[in-house]
Amino acid sequence: MENQKSTCRITDGFFKNYQELVRTVSIPYQWNILNDRIPRAEKSGAVHNLELAAGLAQGEYYGTCFQDSDVGKWLEATSYALETKPDPNLEALADSVIVLLEKAQQEDGYLNSYFTVKEPQKRFTNLRECCEHYCFGHLAEAGAAYYEATGKDRLLKIACRYADLLCSIFGPAPGQSRGYDGHPEAELALVRLYEVTGKESYLKLADFFLNVRGEEPYYMELEWEKRNHAWHYELNKDVNPRDDRIYDCAHIQPRFQKKADGHAVKVGYLLTGMAAVAAHTKDEQLLAACRSIYDNIINQRMYLTGGIGSSRHQERFTFDYDLPNDRAYAETCAAVSLSFFTRRMLDLIPDSTYADTLERVLYNGTISGMSLDGTHFFYLNPLEILPDACRFDQDFKYVKPLRPQWLSCACCPPNLIRLLASVHRYLYTVRDDAIYVNLYVSSEGNLTQNGRSVFIRQETDYPWKGEIRFSTEGFLPDMHLALRIPGWCTSWELLDHTGRKRSDFYYKHGYLYLSLSPSDSFLLHLDIKPCCVKANCLVKADAGKAALMLGPIVYCMEELDNGPQLYNIIVSPDAGFKECHSSDFPQGELPVLSPQGAALYENAVFLEAEKARREVSAPGQVLYERYYPEETQAVCARFVPYFLWGNRNGKTPHEMQVWFRVMRNDN
Template sequence: MMQSDVIEADLNRITITDPFLGEYQRLIREVVIPWQWQALNDTLPDTEPSHALTNYRIAAGLQEGEFYGMVFQDSDVTKWLEAVAWSLSQKPNVTLEKTADEVIELLALAQCEDGYLNTWYTVKEPGMRWTNLAECHELYCAGHLFEAAVAFWQATGKRRLLDIACRFADHIADIFGPNEGQLRGYPGHPEIELALMRLYEVTREPRYQALARFFLEERGQQPYYYDIEFEKRGGTWHWDNWGDAWMVKDKAYTHAHKPLKEQDQAVGHAVRSVYLMTGLAHLARTTQDEEKRQTCLRIWDNLVQRRMYITGGIGSQAIGEAFTSDYDLPNDTAYGESCASIGLMMFARRMLEMEGDSRYADVMERAFYNTVLGGMALDGKHFFYVNPLETYPKSIPHNHIYDHIKPVRQRWFGCACCPPNIARTLVAIGHYIFTPRPDALFINIYAGSQAQFAVNGGDLRLTIAGNYPWNERVEITFDNPQPVEHTLALRLPEWCDDPQFLVNGEAAHGERIKGYLHLHRRWHQGDTLTLLLPMRVKRVYANPLVRHAAGKVAIQRGPLVYCQEEADNGAELHNLSLPAQSGFREIAGTGVLKGKILLQADGVRVTTPSEDQPLYSFDRQQTPVKNQTLTFIPWFSWANRGEGEMRIWVDEA
């Protein structure tokens, strides 16, 4: 049965105290947001200019000039605004809030009289609005504006950006729909669907939910809208470097090859796919639409059972940043865009709200603690767009199959969607830690935090303490002045064989439902819940149909996937193997890896041959082996010690 009522966690009442994620949030506030502000203003040295704020100033008539950047450049600004909003909910900053207010006023000046707001079409292609939905991201940019507006209103109580967003949403609702004179189109890059559902939740304006439904139900109907508008444009396309209107003709690339109710696979552009499904799952739950729910379940199962990396990365090929086929998960050419794993977290969150099942939280946690965290360097100033599971830097400059692979993180990108996306996710992590419902408070991730929730007329206050994901012990203490009767649903992580729960030192007795332990009682001030989540080091094996991991093993401790780096193990990592009987030792990281748990095991190395050894030989004895200690580090932290080889899957001797 679908859950209908979910109460979004109020980030103003959640403070991250975790020493691990707390440091990430500090980085976002003190380093990343100012760093990205410099990038948006083109004052970041040695990086490709953004011009995003300048585009708005030109659109507002404040300065002269030409549009520069991607067709979706506006979204870099609105994602930055969203990160600022959630940051302000964590820690007020008068100066930063004033800067954000000024940016919002700039957007207000750039907004057209009818509510339309998009600098590409205002500055570069006036008169061409809504003529290329398949390729040109108008509705995608609108969606990110709506998300920022909701965040800013929830974080600060200020309606200015929300009013701008509603004017634009009302305009879009006039333009698109099933009625005579309206366009029956839908976005080439989904985003507005999930954003409209967010806008609907805070405004309760039924037009916004109806518009989300229209975009979702119209997708894939025939005749294909992308073909209709393509003919109207005279057969022209936007992305010349991709040739012959690929985004228009390859309908599966945008999940538009057939109606969603007939689809059963995660296809096409990975980010588009999970953004689309996030909106569909949200609509399915709020409208109790069983048909849409079943579509979500089918595509989720295909995605996580056949098309997801062990790291929570999705999208295995660089061409189109897209899914390929079942079990096709190459390691050294993996795309695994940072934005795609953020989208996977969003999809998982909406599925969790609908189903109350820990399997969605398991994937949400896997994507977050591995690919999403790995997308940003430990200094907060360098980023990965692409997240491979294996790198061999010697080959990257010479083999074009690696053109998308970077062995170290970059300062910025011409297509800069990932850095602000990572920032907004990290400061909004409270939305993923907790799922409040009228019947229970779900705790999904045991990151240290202080939180308050309105429950049955009372105020439930709790503190989660520990050092997750490094230590197995987690304590949840209650500080509500008056007793509150409520159910806590505590996630039983898939990686934990024997979780134990104590209430005030005695064994907790509750009901296990869909991977959560449900504990119902009157919670008093001073009550303590103790969780013991043994983090045994585990060997992980891929399905035999994943040919890229045949004969190999990966290492996981708690939610963290581990890898080998050249910095610890020397070069030619492919010559290392891990015997099946080798045990693991935990050691403390040092230097840039201080505070992190590393793993070591006894392994074997094929010794490096002399240069005069033949390329091929019938004599295996020419490649002797020697013993070597193997060191594994958390994969999210790789490439923070300079360029070098990296590998997750290792041969099992």
């Protein structure tokens, strides 16, 4: 693929700080977590389990049956970190982990510490729950990434041996199993292996897993019957697989699916696999299903932050426009999976709506899952927090007002850092007709299109400022550069190096197509200013409310800046908002930050409403009385970027909300 021949390096700014935070803080921290070296944090056992499987340690297996996946994701994040900045010590550490995996791998290629240690006779007997293909997928993605980053193929060979085993066991041939994993992941990973190795059997197996999912007779139920209705997890003993197909994304064959139904992360991974397979097989039916499900997500089932999955029950999508704020699940992994999917769709369809969604998710619903110190993480990302509800209401126990050091089910933290470490791979899409600029990030890219090399430099303070300066080399007259005009942007200008407006472009599907001289420079100016947005009136939770954005950044109010009872603050969207510096707001109990975390905080734009009031209640006022116009007092309503919330309140839970009440014109 063209993108694999291209390289890009982020040089400064927002995502440079995030990548350095991941490289210098989060990757070492998570390695210590995987080795159970962090006091008072949830224990992982991931490395210990692999040492047990390799015969290098004694003791008991610890954690979920899919603990291996955390190691795979950590290795993938490490690969991208090495791709952006060589680090001999980090590479040596990764090599030692690869040696451990090699020792834990069985002769036939099987590699799963849970079954090797605890149930060696039950391999592939509970695909629905035990995530063997899922763990393989994260191993395979790491193998491909490490090979691309370092040129070393040892981890890639481990993944390929496992993939070859899967190809021998699963498939359409007589005597092969028609099984598939309860948690999609192998599909997209097999395509990654195919793209690196060119081995057709990997692409065919990925396609098979997509075609067999949801077929009759229902494989998961047949598997359950063979086990005499035995479950792996006690939690699932009362669940009949025939009643739970939607949760597993197995209620219908993917190519016929129209809506986003089921566990949100599973849906995101499944869609990524579908788009990846469709790109290589030219399967129009599969692509049409991707487009239909995507349209359903962004138009009826996605939060303003890019979060997906509105229900705690099965961490799933529910129904159209059901987007509660205070009990939003919006798992970090789900947002990460949506990033993966939209990036794959950009390979297939040159339409800026996919990049708009990618941008929304990257700047909001993913990075909110990690604190600025790089060592505390959210599993879910609600759009409203009332600490007393989290404390006293059992229905809100899963909503966390503070990021913990780690999680017992820790899929999200390593997932997030592998995304952030790889953001440089998301800036451009190289197609035969043009090179598409999806994200505006200070960077240098050496890209290859149809065998011809070009260089692109971006310099920008985006997302806080809308000026992006481009310098290019190597473009020929028949080549185009396509610049995305974000969906939130209502005004823009394209200027040449002298400051004069350029008109040598045409606009299509959200992109400006430019013809460039062999050596060119120009400025794209996007008008970034505070803007209030409203939800579709069918979203009950947001009726009569608005939310605040600055470019792609979603904002929220916090108790630290506004006092308690945020729901009593009423804001005028028409009066405007004033941009502020972080130093204008209370610092609170900001954690000790690395230089990168400090830069992310200090460079952020904070906002104040020009006109806002708070509804007040007199002391001793009755609970219910005859309606009368609200008694209000003028207040200063302050807003912070959503991804920053919860960083300044130390160990004290505070209120937070994204959507606010709107002031009537007569107020």
